[in-house]
Amino acid sequence: MSLLDIKNLSLTIDDTPILKGMELSVAPGEVMGLVGESGSGKSMTALTVMQLLPYAARATGRVTFDGIDLLAATEDQMCALRGDDIGMVFQEPMTALNPVKTIGEQVAEGIRWHTKASRAEAEDRARKMLDRVGLPSAKFPMSRYPHELSGGQRQRVVIAIACALKPKLLIADEPTTALDVVLQAQILDLLRDLVAESRMGLLLISHDLAVVTEMADRITILRRGEVMETGDTARTLSEQLHPFTRQLAQASIHVPARSKPHGLETGRSLLQVEGVTRDYAGRRTSLFRRAPDIRAVDQVSLSMAPGQSLALVGRSGCGKSTLARMILALDRPSSGTIRFRGETITGKSEAELKPARRDMQVVFQDPYGSFDPRQKVEKLVAEPLHVLDKKPTRAERREMVAHALHEVGLDQRDMDKYPHEFSGGQRQRLSIARAIITRPKLVVADEPVSALDVSIRAQILDLFAELNQKLGIAYLFITHDLTVARAITDEVLVMHDGKIVERGKTSDVLDHPQSEAAKALVTAAPDLYRAIARRMREQG
Amino acid sequence: MTAYLLKRLAIAIATLILASMVVFAVLEVLPGDPARLMLGLNASADQVELLRNQMGLNAPLALRYLHWAGGLLSLDFGRSYTYSVPVIDLVRERLAVSLPLALIALALSTMIAIPVGLFSASRRGRAGDTISMGAAQLGVAVPNFWFALMLIYVFAVWLQLVPAGGFPGWSAGIWPALKSLLLPAVALALPQAAILARVTRSALIEVLNEDYIRTARAKGLPYRAVLWRHALRNAMIPVLTILGLQFAFLLAGTIIIENVFYLPGLGRLVFQAITQRDLIVVESVVMLLVAAVIAVNLLVDLSYAVVDPRLRTRQ
Numbered sequence: 001m002s003l004l005d006i007k008n009l010s011l012t013i014d015d016t017p018i019l020k021g022m023e024l025s026v027a028p029g030e031v032m033g034l035v036g037e038s039g040s041g042k043s044m045t046a047l048t049v050m051q052l053l054p055y056a057a058r059a060t061g062r063v064t065f066d067g068i069d070l071l072a073a074t075e076d077q078m079c080a081l082r083g084d085d086i087g088m089v090f091q092e093p094m095t096a097l098n099p100v101k102t103i104g105e106q107v108a109e110g111i112r113w114h115t116k117a118s119r120a121e122a123e124d125r126a127r128k129m130l131d132r133v134g135l136p137s138a139k140f141p142m143s144r145y146p147h148e149l150s151g152g153q154r155q156r157v158v159i160a161i162a163c164a165l166k167p168k169l170l171i172a173d174e175p176t177t178a179l180d181v182v183l184q185a186q187i188l189d190l191l192r193d194l195v196a197e198s199r200m201g202l203l204l205i206s207h208d209l210a211v212v213t214e215m216a217d218r219i220t221i222l223r224r225g226e227v228m229e230t231g232d233t234a235r236t237l238s239e240q241l242h243p244f245t246r247q248l249a250q251a252s253i254h255v256p257a258r259s260k261p262h263g264l265e266t267g268r269s270l271l272q273v274e275g276v277t278r279d280y281a282g283r284r285t286s287l288f289r290r291a292p293d294i295r296a297v298d299q300v301s302l303s304m305a306p307g308q309s310l311a312l313v314g315r316s317g318c319g320k321s322t323l324a325r326m327i328l329a330l331d332r333p334s335s336g337t338i339r340f341r342g343e344t345i346t347g348k349s350e351a352e353l354k355p356a357r358r359d360m361q362v363v364f365q366d367p368y369g370s371f372d373p374r375q376k377v378e379k380l381v382a383e384p385l386h387v388l389d390k391k392p393t394r395a396e397r398r399e400m401v402a403h404a405l406h407e408v409g410l411d412q413r414d415m416d417k418y419p420h421e422f423s424g425g426q427r428q429r430l431s432i433a434r435a436i437i438t439r440p441k442l443v444v445a446d447e448p449v450s451a452l453d454v455s456i457r458a459q460i461l462d463l464f465a466e467l468n469q470k471l472g473i474a475y476l477f478i479t480h481d482l483t484v485a486r487a488i489t490d491e492v493l494v495m496h497d498g499k500i501v502e503r504g505k506t507s508d509v510l511d512h513p514q515s516e517a518a519k520a521l522v523t524a525a526p527d528l529y530r531a532i533a534r535r536m537r538e539q540g
Numbered sequence: 541m542t543a544y545l546l547k548r549l550a551i552a553i554a555t556l557i558l559a560s561m562v563v564f565a566v567l568e569v570l571p572g573d574p575a576r577l578m579l580g581l582n583a584s585a586d587q588v589e590l591l592r593n594q595m596g597l598n599a600p601l602a603l604r605y606l607h608w609a610g611g612l613l614s615l616d617f618g619r620s621y622t623y624s625v626p627v628i629d630l631v632r633e634r635l636a637v638s639l640p641l642a643l644i645a646l647a648l649s650t651m652i653a654i655p656v657g658l659f660s661a662s663r664r665g666r667a668g669d670t671i672s673m674g675a676a677q678l679g680v681a682v683p684n685f686w687f688a689l690m691l692i693y694v695f696a697v698w699l700q701l702v703p704a705g706g707f708p709g710w711s712a713g714i715w716p717a718l719k720s721l722l723l724p725a726v727a728l729a730l731p732q733a734a735i736l737a738r739v740t741r742s743a744l745i746e747v748l749n750e751d752y753i754r755t756a757r758a759k760g761l762p763y764r765a766v767l768w769r770h771a772l773r774n775a776m777i778p779v780l781t782i783l784g785l786q787f788a789f790l791l792a793g794t795i796i797i798e799n800v801f802y803l804p805g806l807g808r809l810v811f812q813a814i815t816q817r818d819l820i821v822v823e824s825v826v827m828l829l830v831a832a833v834i835a836v837n838l839l840v841d842l843s844y845a846v847v848d849p850r851l852r853t854r855q
Binding site: 050052075076079080081082083084087088090092095096097098099100101102109110113114145147158161162 | 750
């Protein structure tokens with residue numbers, strides 16, 4: 001007898017079909033993994049179960065939870081179920097908590113509401129729950145506010161809210177996507193323990209096949225609102241009978257073909273970072289006192305050859321983005337020098353930096369936020385051209401944009417469109433076109449594929465590899481995702497607490513990490529084949 | 541938190557000093573000699589000069605400013621040129637009318653605006669929202685003196701529930717005094733409430749799209765509880781900002797409304813003082829209003845920190 005049973009569920013929003021004949025079930029104590037690309041209807045499935053759909057949504061079919069028909073349930077019945085029998089954890093821990101209420105209030109609120117317990121009683125239970133999710137009272141009193149906690153800690157609070165009343169079913173929608181791999185492993189462990197403790201059913205939604213494989217007993221693969229395949233995790237993924245399952249599995253471990261590291265023979269160095277340190281002023285604690293400075297980057301030295309592809313990996317907050325900003329001359333080091341093509345760029349004025357800016361460009365993580373929605377592609381991709389000495393004519397500019405679009409696999413007619421007309425993957429191609437239009441020698445890419453679906457991500461990695469071969473562009477990839485580092489880079493730098501703690505050939509570092517920080521990253525990183533092998537042993 | 545408080549306080553004091561300089565300077569350069577005005581058209585130049593000396597009007601500007609500002613600090617505003625009584629007595633008497641009026645209006649405006657904003661935001665795009673926001677639009681557009689006339693016509697002339705104007709004084713009893721302040725307060729409050737309701741609605745709509753609202757819903761709280769417990773407090777910052785600004789408008793608004801309702805308040809006092817060139821009264825009342833507005837804005841700044849814990853730790 002399953003706890004949650006979804007039968008022939010169809011969902012439309014404003015007459016757009018979102019789910020078509022969806023089937024899914026979760027038994028008590030079972031972990032069901034729901035996998036699919038963005039827009040496949042994973043989150044909408046979760047919101048249908050919670051009955052928190054947008055106003056314009058219409059659901060038909062049958063959704064039964066513990067014998068209750070959820071689609072026919074009244075709002076009062078749903079309120080009684082939500083937070084008591086069904087808990088939910090969301091993707092973005094930074095914004096999931098109310099900023100003006102203490103964590104204690106937020107955990108205790110649901111307990112008081114459902115059990116009618118007294119304030120003291122509810123706070124007592126909330127305290128126990130916070131201890132349980134790894135936020136002990138000594139360091140995390142109930143009076144803390146969300147802004148005083150990190151992302152991983154906030155996600156623990158969200159889990160404490162969802163699990164405070166020992167729900168029969170927990171729905172976790174991409175619970176670790178916004179966290180670095182080490183935090184991800186910790187949160188997944190916590191979820192696994194909570195399932196084991198109280199025979200809770202867990203519906204784990206993720207786009208990451210490796211994460212789901214590590215966690216789920218059974219797996220449901222969703223594509224464009226339809227279930228492609230469902231079954232035991234080990235069998236489904238080892239046999240890969242369904243073509244879409246195979247496509248997903250292959251895309252998530254895709255390594256682009258790169259014949260040889262490009263341009264390493266010259267021995268000349270493209271970028272030299274020497275003893276760079278960046279301090280931020282400490283927070284003011286009173287009118288006359290400040291906390292000591294925070295050292296974000298601590299005595300970092302590194303060098304890059306032309307055409308080399310280098311990964312800078314580390315946990316969130318380790319200083320990797322600060323270092324990248326200094327390399328791009330968007331931030332000034334407190335001490336140390338940075339040389340680019342042999343010239344010092346630290347301490348130069350904006351006018352003196354122009355030639356250097358032409359040769360270095362950047363690709364950001366979020367392909368949705370990095371374009372002005374009111375400008376056409378032609379103007380957006382041509383943005384970096386202002387660093388050229390001579391302003392190109394309109395015809396020249398169109399020619400250059402067309403060429404850049406062609407190189408990233410887009411059509412030159414796309415230049416008269418607006419950003420919203422493109423998908424996430426296409427937008428990331430646009431960011432790359434924008435980065436290569438000045439023929440740079442170095443592209444700094446800050447988590448360039450972590451917001452993309454696995455199949456799109458494979459294509460973008462291919463594109464990076466191709467441009468490296470064809471144009472000899474050197475890459476500095478900033479990432480916490482080791483599969484990206486493995487796929488596309490020659491060397492890896494591991495950063496921890498502002499320092500570079502390990503450097504070496506990508507395969508050496510990832511296969512035989514030496515430093516504690518590198519070991520922690522490698523152990524925590526979900527690996528599809530390792531996970532399948534373990535599932536095979538467990539499930540026979 | 542202390543740093544935040546001290547900083548706000550310092551800014552408030554600096555603003556007050558600057559405002560006092562501006563008020564003093566502006567009234568100094570305006571044409572019109574109070575001594576000549578007091579003595580009438582037939583006075584001789586010598587008589588005027590004598591009075592100017594007596595009033596201290598011939599002393600250097602800086603000295604006169606310091607003298608005046610020092611007087612303000614010890615609540616000695618000087619003597620009115622026209623009434624020949626200490627300004628402080630005039631002000632005290634008038635404040636007993638204007639302050640209750642402004643406070644009642646502020647309370648009314650908040651009590652109308654926040655429920656209407658909540659109602660509208662929770663029914664966004666539906667009939668209830670359209671109707672209440674249409675009414676608010678009307679409230680913003682119509683001037684308060686017209687409202688005042690309509691209110692007099694309906695409640696005083698037609699229904700005869702309240703007096704059409706005048707103020708019996710607090711000595712006549714609390715209820716008769718309040719009754720005569722009721723219509724002016726409503727007339728003052730309605731346009732302010734309309735603006736505040738729109739601000740409340742849009743702040744709430746923004747907050748209702750936040751992730752933590754979904755978290756609260758997933759806890760099992762009904763929509764209404766989420767609205768009151770989670771959304772409203774987060775939407776308070778813009779609402780408080782507007783409320784602080786409105787207090788200034790309410791004080792200024794009393795000048796018109798007090799004239800419509802024949803109320804012996806500060807607004808009427810300042811209006812008469814201006815027409816009679818009673819500079820010292822104008823200066824004093826304007827400074828009093830400035831101080832009140834600055835104090836209210838200081839209160840608003842402090843209430844931000846009460847509402848939002850992030851402001852207590854951050855700069």
